[in-house]
Structures are given as structure tokens and as C-alpha cells.
Amino acid sequence: MSARPIAFESVTPIFVVHDLPQALEFYQAVLGFDLGWSWGEPPHIASVCRDRVEVNLAQHSAATTQGPSHAYFRIAAIGDYYAQLQQLGAKITVALADRPYGMSDFTIEDSSGNRLSFGQATVG
Numbered sequence: 001m002s003a004r005p006i007a008f009e010s011v012t013p014i015f016v017v018h019d020l021p022q023a024l025e026f027y028q029a030v031l032g033f034d035l036g037w038s039w040g041e042p043p044h045i046a047s048v049c050r051d052r053v054e055v056n057l058a059q060h061s062a063a064t065t066q067g068p069s070h071a072y073f074r075i076a077a078i079g080d081y082y083a084q085l086q087q088l089g090a091k092i093t094v095a096l097a098d099r100p101y102g103m104s105d106f107t108i109e110d111s112s113g114n115r116l117s118f119g120q121a122t123v124g
Helices: 020-030 079-086
Strands: 007-017 034-040 043-050 055-059 070-076 091-098 102-107 115-121
Touching: 007 020, 020 034, 020 043, 020 055, 070 079, 079 091, 079 102, 079 115
Parallel strands: 007 055, 070 115
Antiparallel strands: 007 070, 034 043, 043 055, 091 102, 102 115
């Protein structure tokens, strides 16, 4: 265990949208968000940011059906928190790993099927 305490730093909701380009236009032109990043070719997920708020928008597909929600929590001491949740018997659906998008993260599922992802930046 590290000496650094586990600390929640932010949460990023992930909203499923039916038309990602249209949603990006709305969030930017109407709500005043800026494009943070997009992923895929063509993009199937993107981030919009305003001030200290980030929202992820995911293109509706068979993998992102309507139903339970998904939130992404940025935290410190990711390894310690992962170990703690393993010990407590959390249902881990995606194991902790460094990802190509610059995060070390994992996902759990609650009893209602809601997905909670926890991540810590590996760069910058």
C-alpha cells in the first residue's frame, strides 16, 4: 500500500447518444463546451469540457444500449483502491490496467447493473 491516501478527484458521466456528431454540435454550439478528445475512426466516443466539468458522449450501438448508467471517477492511489475493492468482493468487470488513452483504470458493476469506472492519469 502506498503512503498516498485514496482521493476522489472528479467524476465524468458517460451519456449514450443516437447521433454523436449532432450531440457534439449541441454541446459545443448550444451549451458552450469545447471538444476535449474523440476516439475511433469514425469517432464512437468523445469528451466535451467546460471549466472543470467533463462529459463523455458515446455513440449508441449494441455495446452501449440504453439502460443502466456508467460514470467514470478520476481518483488518486488507483492501485490501493483496486486492491481494497477486490478484498471487499466488488464485482470487477474490467481489470485494472494501463490503457492507450493515458489512464490506468478498471470497472466494477453494482447490483443494478450500473457500471462505475475508476481511473488515474498515467501521463501528464
